[in-house]
Amino acid sequence: MKNVYDNKTFFELYKNHRSESVNRNNLIENPIMKSLLPNLTDKCVLDLGCGDGKFDRFLIENGARCVVGVDISKNMIADAKKNNKERCFDYYVLDMEKLDTFEGEYDVIVSSLAFHYVKDFDKLLKDIYNLLTEDGILIFSQESPFKTAIIFDGKEQKNKIEIDGKIYYLLSDYQTEGERKVIWNKTEVTKYHRTYASLVNSLINNNFKIVKVLDSYASEEAIKENENYKKENDRPIFTFFIAKKNSL
Numbered sequence: 113m114k115n116v117y118d119n120k121t122f123f124e125l126y127k128n129h130r131s132e133s134v135n136r137n138n139l140i141e142n143p144i145m146k147s148l149l150p151n152l153t154d155k156c157v158l159d160l161g162c163g164d165g166k167f168d169r170f171l172i173e174n175g176a177r178c179v180v181g182v183d184i185s186k187n188m189i190a191d192a193k194k195n196n197k198e199r200c201f202d203y204y205v206l207d208m209e210k211l212d213t214f215e216g217e218y219d220v221i222v223s224s225l226a227f228h229y230v231k232d233f234d235k236l237l238k239d240i241y242n243l244l245t246e247d248g249i250l251i252f253s254q255e256s257p258f259k260t261a262i263i264f265d266g267k268e269q270k271n272k273i274e275i276d277g278k279i280y281y282l283l284s285d286y287q288t289e290g291e292r293k294v295i296w297n298k299t300e301v302t303k304y305h306r307t308y309a310s311l312v313n314s315l316i317n318n319n320f321k322i323v324k325v326l327d328s329y330a331s332e333e334a335i336k337e338n339e340n341y342k343k344e345n346d347r348p349i350f351t352f353f354i355a356k357k358n359s360l
C-alpha cells in the first residue's frame with residue numbers, strides 16, 4: 113500500500129482540514145462511530161489506522177482499560193504519541209496489510225475510515241479475527257461503496273450533475289471492484305472499491321456475525337453547522353459495520 117499520509121504536502125493539507133471544527137469527520141463520521149461503541153468498561157481496544165489518536169482518548173475516557181493504535185504513517189503515530197502520553201496508550205507504526213505479524217488479544221477492534229486503503233479485505237478480516245477475544249467485536253467505518261465506485265481514469269473528478277436546479281450524484285463502475293486512483297490534497301491517492309455485497313460476504317465468510325450496518329447521515333446538528341450537509345442524506349459517503357466474532 114502506498115503511504116500518502118507521510119507525504120509532506122498531503123499530510124499538511126490533511127491536518128489543516130482536520131483542524132477545522134466543521135468537517136465531515138467531526139460532524140458526521142465521528143458522532144456515528146461513537147454511537148456504535150459497546151460498553152467499554154475494562155476493555156482493551158485496538159484501533160487500526162488510528163491517525164492522530166484523538167478517537168483513542170475518547171475510548172479511554174469512556175471506560176476502556178487500554179488502547180493500542182497502529183498506523184502505517186510515522187507522522188500519524190508521532191502525533192498520536194504526542195496526544196496520548198499516558199501508560200494506557202500504546203502506538204506502533206504498522207501496515208495493517210501485515211497485521212498477521214502483530215500480537216495481542218483485544219475485546220474490541222475499531223477502525224475509522226482506513227479499510228478502503230487496504231487491498232486484501234479477506235486477509236485483513238482473518239487477521240482481525242485472530243486478534244479478537246472469543247466474544248470480541250469489530251466496529252469500522254469506511255468510505256461508502258457508493259462513493260468509491262466511480263473510475264475517474266485521470267479525468268476531471270466530477271461526481272455530481274445539476275439538472276433543473278437539483279444536484280444528482282453519479283454512480284458507475286459499481287460492479288468493477290479493485291483499485292481506484294483519486295486526487296485528494298493535491299496528491300494521487302490509491303483506494304479500493306468493494307461492493308456492499310462483497311463487504312457483507314467477506315465478513316460472513318471470515319466467521320463474523322453482522323450485528324449492524326449503517327449508512328452515514330447528516331444529523332440536524334451537522335446541518336445546523338453547514339447547510340450543505342443536507343446533501344449528505346441524498347447519497348451516504350461513509351458506511352459503518354458492527355460485527356461479532358463467531359467462535360469456532
Ligand SMILES: C[S@@+](CC[C@H](N)C(=O)[O-])C[C@H]1O[C@@H](n2cnc3c(N)ncnc32)[C@H](O)[C@@H]1O
Nearest residue numbers: 117161162163183184185207208224225226229
Ligand atoms: C482518513 S485517516 C483516519 C485516521 C483516524 N482513524 C481518524 O478517524 O481520525 C486514515 C488513516 O489510515 C491510515 N492507513 C491507511 N492505510 C493504512 C494501512 N495499510 N495500515 C495502517 N494504517 C493505514 C492512514 O495513515 C491514516 O492515518
